[in-house]
Amino acid sequence: xAHLARWSTAVVFTLATRWLPRLPVWDRLALATRAVEGTxxxxxxxxNDVTALLWQADQLQKALVRRxxxxxxxxVDVSELRRPGLHLAAAMKEAGNLLRQQHLQDDPRRTEVxxxxxxxxxxxxxxxxxxxxxxxxxxxxxxxxxxxARRAAAVAAVSGTDAARWAVRWDPSGRFxxxxxxxxxxADRPAVRGWVAHPSIVADELGRWSTRPRAAEVTWRGxxxxxxxxxxxxxxxxxxxxxxxxxAAAFMARPDLVAEIVAEIDGLRRSVQRDRIAxxxxxxxxxxxxxxxxxxxxxxPGDSWACTRAVEWVRTRAVVRTPDxxxxxxxxxxxxxxxxxxxxxRTAELxxxxxxxxxxxxxxxxxxxxxxxxxxxxxxxxxxxxxxxVGAGSHRAHLCRILGLPWMFSVTTMMSLPRRIETTAVTxxxxxxxxxxxxxxxxxxxxxxxxxxGELITRYSDWVVEFRIEYALAPWLLLPADRxxxxxxxxxxxxxxxxxxxxxPEAALRSxxxxxxxxxxxxxxxxxxxxxxxx
Numbered sequence: 001x002a003h004l005a006r007w008s009t010a011v012v013f014t015l016a017t018r019w020l021p022r023l024p025v026w027d028r029l030a031l032a033t034r035a036v037e038g039t040x041x042x043x044x045x046x047x048n049d050v051t052a053l054l055w056q057a058d059q060l061q062k063a064l065v066r067r068x069x070x071x072x073x074x075x076v077d078v079s080e081l082r083r084p085g086l087h088l089a090a091a092m093k094e095a096g097n098l099l100r101q102q103h104l105q106d107d108p109r110r111t112e113v114x115x116x117x118x119x120x121x122x123x124x125x126x127x128x129x130x131x132x133x134x135x136x137x138x139x140x141x142x143x144x145x146x147x148x149a150r151r152a153a154a155v156a157a158v159s160g161t162d163a164a165r166w167a168v169r170w171d172p173s174g175r176f177x178x179x180x181x182x183x184x185x186x187a188d189r190p191a192v193r194g195w196v197a198h199p200s201i202v203a204d205e206l207g208r209w210s211t212r213p214r215a216a217e218v219t220w221r222g223x224x225x226x227x228x229x230x231x232x233x234x235x236x237x238x239x240x241x242x243x244x245x246x247x248a249a250a251f252m253a254r255p256d257l258v259a260e261i262v263a264e265i266d267g268l269r270r271s272v273q274r275d276r277i278a279x280x281x282x283x284x285x286x287x288x289x290x291x292x293x294x295x296x297x298x299x300x301p302g303d304s305w306a307c308t309r310a311v312e313w314v315r316t317r318a319v320v321r322t323p324d325x326x327x328x329x330x331x332x333x334x335x336x337x338x339x340x341x342x343x344x345x346r347t348a349e350l351x352x353x354x355x356x357x358x359x360x361x362x363x364x365x366x367x368x369x370x371x372x373x374x375x376x377x378x379x380x381x382x383x384x385x386x387x388x389x390v391g392a393g394s395h396r397a398h399l400c401r402i403l404g405l406p407w408m409f410s411v412t413t414m415m416s417l418p419r420r421i422e423t424t425a426v427t428x429x430x431x432x433x434x435x436x437x438x439x440x441x442x443x444x445x446x447x448x449x450x451x452x453x454g455e456l457i458t459r460y461s462d463w464v465v466e467f468r469i470e471y472a473l474a475p476w477l478l479l480p481a482d483r484x485x486x487x488x489x490x491x492x493x494x495x496x497x498x499x500x501x502x503x504x505p506e507a508a509l510r511s512x513x514x515x516x517x518x519x520x521x522x523x524x525x526x527x528x529x530x531x532x533x534x535x
Contacts, residue, residue, distance in 0.1 A: 047103050054096030061089035098132040111466065113420065115139040137230035141198060144231065147419050148200040152215065154453040154470035155207060159214035164189065166206050169221040170199060174232030175240060178206055190250065193240040194308035197232050199225035205308045208381045208414055234304040242311050242411055247374055250311040251367045257313045257407045262358045264405055269351045278344040284402045285328030294327070295320045295490060296483045298380070298476060299426045306416045314377065314388055316400045316408045318494055321389035328402055330395065343399050366396065366409045375410040382474045382491055384498035388412070417472055423465045426479055436463040439480055443467055445519030446477055449503065473502055481512040
């Protein structure tokens with residue numbers, strides 16, 4: 001009977017909070033209240049019912065707070081009840097999550113990131129919520145450290161022991177400042193500002209700021225990080241920021257690159273007739289779109305556990321994606337601007353600037369002190385150098401690419417390699433289970449050839465497969481064949497020979513079918529792939 005009472009409570013709560021939206025709110029609250037008052041003691045085996053009840057109580061409490069505050073407003077200001085009321089709702093939801101996490105510790109379907117380090121317990125005494133929180137936090141730290149240890153070993157196995165050296169100053173909030181130390185390769189590594197959830201992540205993130213991602217050796221400046229019992233929390237205050245002074249110093253530190261840009265603009269000034277600027281821009285944009293169309297999106301970012309930034313000069317041609325997906329065309333209006341005329345107008349303005357005044361013009365429109373700030377890019381690491389996607393500053397990125405300017409100044413944010421990712425996260429939903437199964441098959445081929453390292457774990461069905469990633473030659477290799485091929489072909493264009501150096505034959509780059517065939521062929525088979533469908 002007790003279990004039946006608990007079941008009926010869950011049903012009534014669900015009806016009250018979800019299934020009876022047309023019933024007056026007070027009637028729904030009355031139903032739920034009667035159900036709670038009539039509930040008998042819960043048997044130990046019904047923990048999942050209690051979890052459901054706590055989750056539904058969260059929804060009910062939030063609805064109650066909104067209704068009470070709004071309805072009472074005509075007679076008395078009870079807004080001070082909003083915060084504690086919503087806090088109680090959040091506490092109920094957290095309690096449900098903790099209870100579920102505790103009882104699924106031995107479930108083989110449980111993901112590793114849900115590990116709890118529960119204290120030894122004699123007898124039948126229940127855990128308190130405080131104890132479960134500590135166990136959850138310790139479990140998250142344990143899993144993070146284990147993940148980073150596996151990653152460090154995998155990167156060292158692939159790239160060798162010659163590590164890039166960094167000096168790092170750590171803040172207990174998770175923020176850090178990292179400066180490259182002289183010696184070895186990558187003399188042009190930028191200074192990095194970042195935030196991570198745990199100190200063990202710092203070396204993994206800094207390793208990707210080398211031209212060729214590799215191991216990083218960290219020397220702590222000041223007090224080293226202490227062993228924490230929980231991960232750092234990402235907040236707006238913890239967001240790494242590059243100051244205008246740091247950006248200005250980086251801008252002026254490469255006069256050689258500024259000179260290359262000035263020379264390119266001078267060549268344009270001599271070759272483009274003033275009365276044909278609009279036509280020239282249109283022709284260049286069409287040619288760029290035909291030869292180097294923008295690449296598809298990668299995958300959505302996962303949990304916030306790392307964010308690192310730097311200011312640097314980047315190869316303009318390596319910018320392969322912007323929010324406006326056709327070169328020279330803008331889907332988003334800017335107040336006061338003609339979308340179709342923006343690039344021609346800025347081109348005419350740029351070509352009218354005197355030779356000696358071009359550096360000042362670039363500083364004014366592309367530097368950190370410009371009205372819109374520096375262009376914001378996402379840095380996507382690869383085996384021979386990075387690619388970039390625009391986060392902010394799409395118009396200026398289009399201008400630089402269409403005009404063929406060799407370098408562009410930007411604030412870059414590193415794309416963190418996901419710790420875990422499922423086939424469903426990278427496979428378009430319209431491809432269905434078969435598409436997800438194919439993605440898992442391609443991942444197995446990548447693992448077998450050493451292009452990625454990690455472990456595949458089947459979740460719930462054979463097409464929902466989780467990849468615990470320790471190393472990836474390039475993050476886009478995890479995409480379905482058509483998108484991975486688009487990136488591979490562009491990368492070979494920008495960094496000729498990079499794939500051959502990694503053991504990928506040229507034939508595998510020709511088409512999506514060629515990529516599938518190569519990855520699914522038995523190891524030791526001839527390097528030529530089945531090109532029957534290759535045009």
